[in-house]
Structure formats: structure tokens, C-alpha cells
Amino acid sequence: MRLTRRGRAVLVFVVAVLALGVLWLGTRAVSLAADGVVVPSHAGLPWVVVGQGDTLWSIADAVSPGDDADTVVREIMRINGLSSSLIHTGTRLYVPGGEIRLAE
Template identity: 70%
Template sequence: PGTRRRRGGGAKGTGRRWRRRGIGRRDRRAAARLERRPAPPPVRLTRRGRVVLVGAVALLSLVGFWLGTRAVSHAAVQVVVPSTAGLPWVEVRHGDTLWAIADVLSGGDDPGAVVEEIKRLNGLPDPIIHPGTRLYVPRDIAGVVR
């Protein structure tokens, strides 16, 4: 008599809960709320922020430049060691120094020249040597070889 039956029948919440086309009522409400929200304000950098940003970019650029130049300088340094085939050699023992070895090999002459020649033959950048290292010595002064 005065009551209407719902489509899908039964009490509220029963029956089919989906629609055949489009989006549901809840989804429409959520979409409408999203459309009404104002857009976020654009990002603004203060003077302090700009200084920090420029400083950070400059610092990163300098670090990259510095690392790049170090890599290039290491790649460019190439030690040219002359052929040591057939040269006499001395094995460095604990407590030996390049100057002591050169002094023994020079036979009283200037050990400085012998040190420089040994460094050149072995490609040593400095006179530091380690025990167990095989040092090649010049033929003309290799009178005493251990």
C-alpha cells in the first residue's frame, strides 16, 4: 500500500552493491572534494636558501673538478723503467737502506750518484725500500753483489 520496495530487495545494505556504469556515489564525492582543494603554493626560495643552494652546487663542482684532476694526474704519471734483463740484482734485507747498499756498491765513490742510478733502474720515486725487494744495480758498479 504506501511502501516502496527497494531495487535489489531486502533491508538496506543487502543486495548488489555495485553499479554497472561509472563510479559510485562515494567516489564521486571524493573526486569533488579533491577538485575543490586549492593547489599547493609554489616553492619559494628565500635569500638564505638560494645562498645555500648556490654554495652546495659550487662545492660539489669543485670536489668533482678536484677528483677529476687527481685521476688524470695519476693516469698521466707513467714510470718508465729501463730493461733490467741481464742486470745484477741485490735483495733488500731487514735494516737495509738504499744509501747503505749504494755505499757498498760504490766502493768509496759518491753513493748519491749510485742511489740515483738504482732509483732510475728500478723506477723508484723515492729512496724508501722494503725487505724482500729485488733491486737491480748497474753493471759497471756491481762489483759486490749479495
């Protein structure tokens, strides 16, 4: 099989784009590590599945009744790596340890 001049150029371009993508991902991981961002371990943490109409605040109230809901919401977001409070039905969320009391 012979590659034409155009075929070789396309092949070099594709390999270069892939190499740059791998390089970017590597530098991104190093940057996150340098910033102290640690991917949390979910080992041993209880989890809930988001139901229709659930919000982070309703989940926070259910898993830590009596605690400050905003603090628990921030902890849930941190544990799950969420950048916003938007959650979707069916999503599994890890929650701070404790007894879980969600309404069915």
C-alpha cells in the same frame, strides 16, 4: 634473459667506466713516452734483495765502494723506477753493474 631499464643503465655505466679507464691508461702511456720517460731494461743487471736494516745508501756503498753514494742511490732509484728512497725488506733491487759485496 631480460635486462630491466635499471640493469641496462648499470651495464652502460660499467662499460663507460671501463672505457674511460682504458683511455686514461693509454693517454698516460703516451704522455710518459712524450716526456722521454723510458721504462728501463733490467737485462744483464745484477740485483740484490733488500735485507732488514738496509738503506739505499748502504746498498750503494756495497755495490760501488769509493763512488759518490748519492749518485749511486739516484742511479738505483732510476733503474728501479723508485720515486722515493723508501725500500722494504725482501724487495729485489737492480743495481748498476759491478761486483756486489753485501754483508750477509
